[in-house]
Amino acid sequence: xxxxxxxxxxxxxxxxxxxxxxxxxxxxxSGMTHIVAxxxxxxxxxxxxxxxxxxEILARMRAWYDLEGDEAADxxxxxxxxxxxxxxxxxx
Amino acid sequence: xxxxxxxxxGGSAFVPSRRTVLVLGAAAASTxxxxxxxxxxxxxxxxxxxxPVPGPHAAGSYIGPDGSLVAPGTPGxxxxxxxxxxxxxxxxxxxxxxxxxxNPQSAQAYANYIRRLxxxxxxxxxxxxxxxxx
Numbered sequence: 001x002x003x004x005x006x007x008x009x010x011x012x013x014x015x016x017x018x019x020x021x022x023x024x025x026x027x028x029x030s031g032m033t034h035i036v037a038x039x040x041x042x043x044x045x046x047x048x049x050x051x052x053x054x055x056e057i058l059a060r061m062r063a064w065y066d067l068e069g070d071e072a073a074d075x076x077x078x079x080x081x082x083x084x085x086x087x088x089x090x091x092x
Numbered sequence: 093x094x095x096x097x098x099x100x101x102g103g104s105a106f107v108p109s110r111r112t113v114l115v116l117g118a119a120a121a122s123t124x125x126x127x128x129x130x131x132x133x134x135x136x137x138x139x140x141x142x143x144p145v146p147g148p149h150a151a152g153s154y155i156g157p158d159g160s161l162v163a164p165g166t167p168g169x170x171x172x173x174x175x176x177x178x179x180x181x182x183x184x185x186x187x188x189x190x191x192x193x194x195n196p197q198s199a200q201a202y203a204n205y206i207r208r209l210x211x212x213x214x215x216x217x218x219x220x221x222x223x224x225x226x
Contacts, residue, residue: 069116078119
């Protein structure tokens, strides 16, 4: 599948703290703090390998995880739109 | 879904040693909550704080072009402001613009007065707040 491509800031731009299943992310460039639940942190990790659309992100995550959930690509796409609204990913 | 091989993946530190189940959830399930910075909340009160020009210690004094206090009626000096500036208006002044209700010819004198505020003078805390990084 091909869709909008996204990029994430490099790892050093985001300080991450794991909190019992959630992650708190401090995005240095914006000074904003975000609480994210899976699969958002995993999407960000997948994007750090380079720009990708939802399908490519899914493929990268499948290499690491057993993914559960129907309509995975739709779910990833929805998360990407959320992450974009939060300023954690952008379109190149 | 789970039939893919457990590939080694380029040495990325993130690759788990054992495969983990990751639930993607429904498309409608939100996973990101953004916390506004604490300073963003204080910004509201900062912008509502007040700076009297001049302060009560110099009530009635005029403000020279350099922001100093001068005798009432001094030529070229700006008269006292009828009401204190709020933080937002002070910010506008310090950016070199003129807030509503302020004589543009006097704006520079008022801006310089604010810049010369020192600790202990009325309005200083408000001015200092405006200087804080976001």
